[in-house]
Amino acid sequence: MSEELKDEVEAINSIYGDGCLVESPDGQHVYILSPPGEASSLRIEFPPSYPEEPPAVIGTNSSGAQSRKGDAARELALFRQAVGTVFQPGTVCLFDAIEELSRLLEELAPEEPESPIRAGTAAELQDLDHQQQEATELSQPPPWTISDPTIELKSVFVARCAKVSSTEQAAAFVQHLLASDKKIRSATHNITAWRIKGAKGATFQDCDDDGETAAGGRLLHLMQLMDLWDVMVVVTRWYGGHHLGPRRFALINQAARDAFVKAGFVDDSKTSGGSKKGSGK
Template identity: 65%
Template sequence: MSEELRDELEAINSIYGDGCLVPSGDTNIYVLKPPGESSSLRIEFPPAYPAVPPVVLGTNSTGEHGKRGDAAREFSLFCQALSTVYEPGAVCLFDAIEELTRLLESEAPDETPDQDNTPEDESHTSPATEKAVYAHDTDTLNIPEPPWVISDPFIEQKSVFVARCAYVSSTEEAEAFVQHLLASDRKVRTATHNITAWRIKGPNNTIFQDCDDDGETAAGGRLLHLMQLMELWNAMVIVTRWYGGHKLGPRRFALINQTARDAFVKAGFVSENPNKKKSTGKS
């Protein structure tokens, strides 16, 4: 196994969950289970990969509800996705999975024209496609555009990090801001991770604080810890990451917090000068 393939195997399973990409038992052949799909794909990675592209050998249904027609369709779309994103010398599986998700989403209205796409259907949505449900909720939010302050983009090895922060006065408002962002911005909604944290002081100094890793294990807790160290209250932050195909290791946590801090500074939550007293936000 090449170093590039080993890194890609670890990255894919860390993003989409263990078991997304596993060896099949045959040399150079792996089984890919695209998130949310009913079929798995058998993929051969030639020894020269990524100088040469992987080869999709076939599919097999993995669930009771899988259908042969679905498997053939997913096979065809993944081959299309792979041919679109592959560039000689660059690993491509993450981009191929994301492109497959985009193709499946674009076909969904034609595939199921009579289904009622209501919020009740969210309980049947897989974790990898759950964010897409928000696309149908824009009209139900009934809130104005959240007053986001946006960080500069931080880019490392093609991974892009952008943070948004805002003043919030309740957990309901924070949750609504998250939903509004995912509903109104497709680029954010389809990002690899949207990591969230907030800290709020309610009536009688009641404290509310929470975080969400969104698949980036421990990242939400680190964001929350950053806010605690900065003594921030009545504030929330969302750090969006678009994976660039290269593992960053522990460095990614520093980039997530650095991006969040940049947004907090721009919003006036904290002074850019570390010798000045920290701000605590609006009460």
């Protein structure tokens, strides 16, 4: 197994769960992929030269019920299409192929009927008004500390962090940021995470991927490792037209670390072992 494939197997299983991508017991270089959701398991053969050459999607893994045969054939064809779309010689492609498969399946899914609109109670409407007021009527802009931009293959990552004392304040800071900055509002993703210590020992932590699957959880995990409390972070990504694969998670966390260090929330030695970080490629 090449180092690239070894790293990719580890990344896929860490993102989607152990067992998502496992080596087949009956074939060298053959792996069984169980995509997230209800998609069929697939058999994939990686040539020894991968990632210079694309993987071959050789069939479905026979474990589904009889009624799933039609769906399995469709998903097999869609995954082959996904691999053909995202593969670039020299770059691992499986994560992007899984995401592309999810997108294709979403496009083909029948639309669900809209749920009837439920009128909000007076208390709910009052709470919504309060949240909107906090977002738009802050006496001062949030005290953001902003990272240096990290650029790779034309994708740009910028993080900003701030002290917060409540989940309502954190949500208001995010809303204020989106409402006041058109460039950030139109970015591809705005990934958020926060950790807050409340009264009487209560703790609150949450994250939002904003469409960048698993990114929010990884950002929250970074904050846990750094033991950061009463802090929130927003990492903004502008997509540059090139797939970065699992590498983008490292870039997201790198931008967040830079913001935390600049704000004085953590020593540089705790984020990079004291080594100087590059400014991105």
